[in-house]
Amino acid sequence: MENSFSKLKEIKDALNAKFYEREAEVEAILIALLSRQHVLMVGPSGTAKSALAIEFAKIIQGSHYFQWLLTRFSTPEELFGPLSLKDLEQGVYKRNTEAKMPEANIVFLDEIFKANSAILNSLLTIINERFFYNDGSPVNVPLISVIGASNEYPEEGEGLEALFDRFLLRFEVEYIVDDSNFISMMKNAGQNVQIPTITMENLKHFQTLSDTVIIPDEVFKAISKIRKELRDEGIRPSDRRFKQSLSILKARALIRNRNVVRVEDIVILENVVWETIDQKDTVSFIVRRHAQDNVIQKLDSIQSEVSDVYNAIKHDNSVEAGMEATQKMKALERDLNRLKMSQQGRDVEIDAMLVKVKSIQQEILNSVLEPMFFDALHVKNEIEESSGIFYRM
Secondary structure, three states, X not given: OHHHHHHHHHHHHHHHHHOOOOHHHHHHHHHHHHHOOOEEEEOOOOOOHHHHHHHHHHHEEOOOEEEEEOOOOOOXXXXXXXXXXXXXXXOXXXXXXXXXXXXXXXXXXXXXXXXXHHHHHHHHHHHHHOEEEEOOEEEEOOOOEEEEEEOOOOOOOOOOHHHHHOOOEEEEOOOOOOHHHXXXXXXXXXXXXXXXXXXXXXXXXXXXXXXXXXXXXXXXXXXXXXXXXXXXXXXXXXXXXXXXXXXXXXXXXXXXXXXXXXXHHXXXXXXXXXXXXXXXXXXXXXXXXXXXXXXXXXXXXXXXXXXXXXXXXXXXXXXXXXXXXXXXXXXXXXXXXXXXXXXXXXXXXXXXXXXXXXXXXXXXXXXXXXHHHHHHHHHHHXXXXXXXXXXXX
């Protein structure tokens, strides 16, 4: 188990060094590969969604990777291969699937919700059942995970609810927030990072280890309580979704060098058990409360303090308030760094809050302290200039 964790941690750390502010997505894709599930990333263009998928394909040596950008006019030939002319002469309606999705282990589908009815049924069958019907006969496909990407969520009435449901893990991807991370990205600071590799055999070994991770009764009870509270709010994830989420919990525990799932691991269900966008906040609140996660509780407390400081500075733009807010934010940053040192394996959540704290610190500097400083400097220069004139007279 220790060796497995070491290799997985090396991969995660290297990718986090290369892709700034993508810790949650890196972990999500790694979990998806270990649990044989699918992950969806929704966000604007230029947020490294495809770059992440390509990098993971490179990491797993010997894997077959397929990538495609879907449009409203995409045809079955583009994803599943052209009809075999030789077989067609014999009256056999069979596709040549070489180098296409039915023969891939890892698939990246960009603009996934542009899928049209001509390809939708076959796509759903491959993703969910791992079957592709060729000439009417079901053929097993070697698919491990589909990484879907979109600039936006599907709209109601488009008939894409089933496709959306196939993605167990769902994450929103935003542009880089922290200025220092943005500058590092612009300088290509992470491009020379050496990414460790594994073989398909290694991956299968990790998947087997993930399957053997134990889920204790306290975790099942916590999930049951979450399900009940979600239903009270009118949120009703399917039984299948809850069942599939167990593999996610096991993979998360393995990445943290454990062979037993803890109640704290269920925090990842906030990216699993919502059905519509307007349910996300409610789901997150319920899941985090039942996760009984000390780190999450501490982060929630810091989040509340950050909001208080931010709201206070919005109402009082004096230099005194700016200095006080800066001191409070520095103290919160120190708390986060201490928390990070004491909680190995929790970097994703803590780093996300650190980014937010630093961003607000910069905003206070730009909007309050810097203007005050330059105003004071201007007054000082005027006084000195007046004094010089008076002295010369």
